[in-house]
Amino acid sequence: MVVKKRCTFCGKQFQAHTTKTRFCSHSCNQKDYKLRAKEKRLKENVVSRKETTIPYRDLLEIAKCKAYLEIKDCALLLNVSQSTINRLIRSGELAHFRITSRVLIRQVDLEEYCKNKLVKSNVNTKSIKNSSDETISFNKEDYYYMSEVPKYYNVSAKSVERHIKSKGIEKIKMGRFNYVLKSEIKRIFGAPSKTILND
Numbered sequence: 276m277v278v279k280k281r282c283t284f285c286g287k288q289f290q291a292h293t294t295k296t297r298f299c300s301h302s303c304n305q306k307d308y309k310l311r312a313k314e315k316r317l318k319e320n321v322v323s324r325k326e327t328t329i330p331y332r333d334l335l336e337i338a339k340c341k342a343y344l345e346i347k348d349c350a351l352l353l354n355v356s357q358s359t360i361n362r363l364i365r366s367g368e369l370a371h372f373r374i375t376s377r378v379l380i381r382q383v384d385l386e387e388y389c390k391n392k393l394v395k396s397n398v399n400t401k402s403i404k405n406s407s408d409e410t411i412s413f414n415k416e417d418y419y420y421m422s423e424v425p426k427y428y429n430v431s432a433k434s435v436e437r438h439i440k441s442k443g444i445e446k447i448k449m450g451r452f453n454y455v456l457k458s459e460i461k462r463i464f465g466a467p468s469k470t471i472l473n474d
């Protein structure tokens with residue numbers, strides 16, 4: 276059997292022996308194969324580059340423009356991990372809705388959440404004077420009671436006193452209580468050995 280066909284690669288007419296033959300020669304067949312392999316490689320490259328190298332800045336700008344945010348957008352905007360956002364969603368602190376299995380958060384609800392947090396921390400923050408008579412803003416959440424430190428760090432009260440004195444860490448006295456900055460304590464003792472709520 277002889278069939279007149281046009282070569283898929285070079286376009287020349289040729290006599291094929293089966294209806295399935297697409298190329299005039301072995302050489303055209305090979306060239307076509309190589310070309311398609313190259314095209315495929317290029318395509319894959321473009322796709323993976325798209326996935327991996329959208330700059331952080333651009334992602335942030337995109338997230339800012341969205342009315343409906345995904346979890347990853349919220350994480351980006353608040354600069355926290357996605358699992359933190361997931362936790363806020365599970366606990367009901369951050370309003371959300373679902374479309375099929377996708378979780379979406381309205382931009383306004385994210386802002387509402389932040390606004391509520393802001394009001395809360397304002398209530399806790401006071402302006403006080405430290406020992407050098409400078410006015411500092413005091414937010415209880417940033418401080419330990421002195422008496423809490425031994426508990427959380429598994430050290431004696433004496434040792435805490437000694438460290439605080441030698442490192443020149445300031446105790447803030449408010450009413451009957453002495454407070455020390457959590458960040459300063461962490462700098463000395465590392466991570467607390469017990470989990471502290473709200474921290």
Ligand SMILES: [Zn+2]
Nearest residue numbers: 282285299303
């Ligand atoms: Zn050909």
